[in-house]
Amino acid sequence: MTPMSDAPSRYRWVVVAIAAAMLAIAMGQLVNGLSAFFSPLEQEFGWGRGDIAFINTAGLVGISLGGIFMGFAADRLNIRLVVLLGAAMTSGSMIAASWAAELWQLYAIFFVAGALGGGALFAPLFALVGGWFRTGAGLAIGIVAAGQAIGQGGIPFANAILIDALGWRGALLALGVFSLVSLVPLALLVRKPEPAPAAVGRAIAEPSPSIPLPHVVVLMSAAVLFCCSLMSVPLMHLVPLIQGCGVPAPEAGSVVFVMMIAAIFGRVAFGRLSDMIGAVPAYLAASAWQTALVFVFTTIDDLGLFYLFAPIYGFGYAGVMTGVLTSIRALTPAESRAGATGIILAFAWAGHGLGGYLGGLFFDLSGTYVLTFAVAVGAGVVNLVLVTTLFLMVRKGTRQAMPALVQVAG
Template sequence: MMMYSKPEYRWVIAATSAVMLAISMGLLVNGLSPFFVPLEAEFGWSRGEIALINTFGLIGLGLGGIVMGRVTDRVGVRGVVLTGAIVTGLTVLAASQAHNLWHLYALFFLAGAFGGGALFAPLMAAVGSWFRTGAGLAIGLVAAGQAAGQGGIPLASALLIEAVGWRGALLSLGLVSLATLVPLALLIRQPPAARAHTTLPADEAPTLTAISSVLIMGAAVLMCCSLMSVPLMHLVPYAQGCGIPAAQAGGIVTVMMLAAIAGRVAFGQLADWIGAIPAYLTASAWQTALVFVFMQLKSLDQLMTFAPIYGFGYAGVMTGVLVTIRRVTPTATRATCTGVIIAFAWAGHGLGGVVGGYLYDMTATYDLTFAVAALAGVVNLVIIGSLGIWLARDKGNHLLQREVATG
């Protein structure tokens, strides 16, 4: 039996997926943040216009996730992931030569649709299929890799920008992406058939229809990720506005994301212990309650101290979203539902970033940006809290009916 058909190979899949998502999501989700100031200085573009580059990438990521997820079901995961690895590297290389704003809009859309879109959903689905038990912890570990990239890539970008300028930084990042993602993609394998069709335990059977799960979870993650994207996209330029140098400002995000590595693993384990929705609620409440505190902090020491506190809880949101999707969606349509719900999540990331940029352009301060982000978090809590109450009540009624039926 080949090594990659053995159960132990699932850890290779998890580790490889973690590294690939670290690089690709670090570039596409919030890797643009250190480029705000240099692009603004060279071209005179507003921060709203620059933030829209990231929004186009996230729209592509959402739409691509739906399409590439369906393609994965038909042709297998490795070819799709290899395509995503190549496209991600090539589009970042091309972006280094851009001279017009629309060039960057188009390139980041392509990077999201056929790069990140071919990586995130297919890799997460593969990991979930390789692990019959402990899926929460496995998903948390892979999400932790993504968090590491979202912290490390902005710091690396800031250092590269200082050394070789923004074009040289994108050129370097594109080359490194190709050199790492392509070999890693070749390690990905389709899960053995016995692992690809596992179901949840009976006491966790989903109670939502496909349409209901998409509508409810889609609305929740749209709000949740709108909040999440604001510090990811605007914390670096906010810190620079406080007089903190770019490299040190990027370091604040790095510290936040280092704490996020532990947070994503911890909340994955928490989901295995207390359930997906309670874990998601806990993480969502954490980031909603603390996000506006950033506006009260002005010094590097203050921001460095608070960043890991916020980051640990915020990080659990993505893990919570993924395990909750697994909890509430019907098995037969889970891949399709997941792709659509995650598309809402990426749309939220794009919406929060660009709205935050335009609110800054209107007010010349980030106060309103972060306040609106907190409000979006409250809406998410209301939706998920109501869903949890409804599911708990439905489960109680189901158990009562079963007791009556059995006498």
């Protein structure tokens, strides 16, 4: 009989729930929560959509740069302190944004929110969850990613309702206060994984990555730059695209909410798929899904069809982030995983920011979203080439490693 001390700690599922809730609240604000603010900011200040989209870009650039530093910090410092910093800065930044009067102020505030808020939460929390699970990590990461999807659907929808009721300043203030009273208590419950007993650690130790860490970081960084450039286009511009068809803001926001509800199931499903067929093949499948379908949004002008198509797209698109995270876990050693995650995700967030900004810029130049979504497809094709290359390298490295593994086992 296995000693009780050798059994996996039940607290690992508490950590999964904490990470899912924190990322739902924080990343729902920082990734695409601004999408509901395009119209009110455009109407009040006369700013172009490219200018408004760059607020979100500033936040994502902040996450990308802060994530590198905070990822390395999480490898070396008390993870609870890192996450507490992220909780406090995310909340405080939303409250500060409610008082902004100039465009540059929103750029600065969202950059700080990304660097010290989202950057201290995203990579550290996903690396933490991966560390709690020696087996079945794909499902756990998928559940946390599903929590983030809830936020990315629910926050823009809630923002649209809050803006109607309180105005855009009141909506930001309410969001900041809610974040403060929810994120800080959750952060206090975060803790590092318990060390495994020596016998168990030897029995189910993580396999060694099959390709060198620098190769993984370079190739995955390039891939996520392009895949997230595609991903950000519907996240940031689907609401204004639907509003352009004469649909009111709450209904337009609800389409994104429906898409992200499907994404909840997609992230869990692709997490489980990565446990079954491998992380990189699951990542490749999800990338192909979003690349093939994203342009269809520009061919729809009926609210009912948006409701029908959005969850189809959302289920597969959602697997991309799960695939990225499970691939990082599978291909990086545990002792440097948070740092590697921070570097790779820096390029992911840079891609999010780039795609969102260019989407607004192309709309300002052309007056439609056709060019925006077409460029997104091109970025997706480049990502597919890079992920296929990674898959072939992993397969080659695994074949070369098998004789050595058999020899060791013998």
